[in-house]
Amino acid sequence: MALKDIYVCVDCLMAIANNDYSGLDYHYGPEEAERRMEEINAGLAELGWVSLGDQDLDKEFDNQPCDCCGDIDAGARHHCYVEEKTDA
Ligand SMILES: [Zn+2]
Numbered sequence: 703m704a705l706k707d708i709y710v711c712v713d714c715l716m717a718i719a720n721n722d723y724s725g726l727d728y729h730y731g732p733e734e735a736e737r738r739m740e741e742i743n744a745g746l747a748e749l750g751w752v753s754l755g756d757q758d759l760d761k762e763f764d765n766q767p768c769d770c771c772g773d774i775d776a777g778a779r780h781h782c783y784v785e786e787k788t789d790a
Contacts, residue, residue, distance in 0.1 A: 704786035708769035709779035717742050718752050718782060745770035755781030
């Protein structure tokens, strides 16, 4: 299985690592939290299998969009692996 590196925002990291969306309620208002959760779930569904990556490869600050939810807020990005999709 070929693995591909992706970088995700902390919201996605929590969802991947702990299936934990509680941080959203803390950081956002109720409607925004709901919207972010949908974005994250859509991203995870698109990515399929996701595994936590190497913390040494985490970026403390990056302005690239999150590879999962597409969040464009610059900030920390956490390394994860996804299974590389091969178009047969
Ligand atoms: Zn994200």
